[in-house]
Amino acid sequence: MRRGKSPASAGHAGQLTRRAAAGAIASAGLIAATGLTLGSAIQAPPASAAIKNGNYDLVPRQVADGVWFVEGAREYFTQDNGGDIVNCVLIETDAGMVIIDTGVSLKYGQALRQAAASLSGLGIAASFNTHHHPDHWFGNQVFADRPIYALGETASLARAEGDGFSDGMYRLLGNWMRGTETTPPTQTITSSSITIGGRIFVLYPLSGHTGADLALLDKKTGTLITGDLAFYERAPTTPHADLPKWYEALDALAAVEAALIIPGHGPEDRDGQSLEQTRTYLTWLETGLKQAAAEGLDMVEIMEETLLPDAFKNLGAMPQEFHRSVSHLYPAIERQAMPLSNL
Ligand SMILES: [Zn+2]
Structure with a gap:
């Protein structure tokens, strides 16, 4: 060059x-x-990582009835943020909490599970991984006692690329990653919706940010969890992007007309601006x-x-x-x- x-x-x-x-x-x-x-x-300053005394200090923010999320720092991975850069969503059901994306490490997953326990005494019902990028599923080992759902292609990519991602994460984050063992999702999604503890989740198998991107709609509140198909006030990442497919996915998500969108990175969005911002930037x-x-x-x-x-x-x-x-x-x-x- x-x-x-x-x-x-x-x-x-x-x-x-x-x-x-x-x-x-x-x-x-x-x-x-x-x-x-x-x-x-852009109303709030960029979120900083929730770090206290060398530990993740995750405080879930309630955004709808029975829906919370922890917002990651709107940054790239650094030792200072401990890799706490991703959004993880917690949804209450009659069978326990559903967790959507489990964070970057064993330590993060433990903090997330603790945060879930502070909201519900019912424990964890199940988890989902929206896609195979490591910040979205490297906390899985903490949730492996319950089903961990993902698209089949996501599970394949996690198995194929998990070790390589792990090497990269240890290089970037050092001690924050200690004890983290890649634990791919265990359940393959084959239906267009799933009911967990009386709560219906509509499942959208999409792609474009990666080869397989899952979005979920919580039917009860109209909350759409997009994974990294939408970024908001944080620049999109593109290492595995297929832009024409990503635009199609954004069309599909816009057609949902969700009451609330929780993007993969950045704040919650109540008027669809995250989809528009992502599309405008990629274009x-x-x-x-x-x-x-x-x-x-x-x-x-x-x-x-x-x-x-x-x-x-x-x-x-x-x-x-x-x-x-x-x-x-x-x-x-x-x-x-x-x-x-x-x-
Ligand atoms: Zn991603």
């Missing part, structure tokens, strides 16, 4: 990249969709990268020269997540653009 550039190409590339970014937004008609609406949605990203490929820019030029629009520059984990997305997505986009540039 080229690290330096001549003074002449620096100005040229910077100009092109800035123009590409602005052009992408304008040509897709996205300024109106992002600007004031999304700006006004901007894809359009900008395609334009950069057509202009022949390299990844370093894009990372260094792109000006993040106001609607995105204050999202959690920026600009790092943008840089990561360039490295995830650009090689394939660049390959697609190549035949055209040779004409």
